[in-house]
Amino acid sequence: xxxxxxxxxxxxxxxxxxxxxxxxxxxxxxxxxxxxxxxxxxxxxxxxxxxxxxxxxxxxxxxxxxxxxxxxxxxxxxxxxxxxxxxxxxxxxxxxxx
Numbered sequence: 001x002x003x004x005x006x007x008x009x010x011x012x013x014x015x016x017x018x019x020x021x022x023x024x025x026x027x028x029x030x031x032x033x034x035x036x037x038x039x040x041x042x043x044x045x046x047x048x049x050x051x052x053x054x055x056x057x058x059x060x061x062x063x064x065x066x067x068x069x070x071x072x073x074x075x076x077x078x079x080x081x082x083x084x085x086x087x088x089x090x091x092x093x094x095x096x097x098x
Contacts, residue, residue: 002059004081004082006078006081007081009077010053011074012052029072041068044057
């Protein structure tokens, strides 16, 4: 199981111009995020102040994470980074030192 930093950005070209419609759509996305947190695959999520972008911390297999993210397409774009824990970095350093 891997841990991932997910940088996300809402595709503003797909957002309604009408504010009430936009709030309804973004509220639906927010509920989906809450469900992902409840399921345990998303560990943390936040939005950058004043932006239509933010981050998530997710844990799971590549298939689990991919299956979770694909449901947000085409309204949200993602950049994904696999991350190592401190202990994993320590293991790498031990192997490097012979």
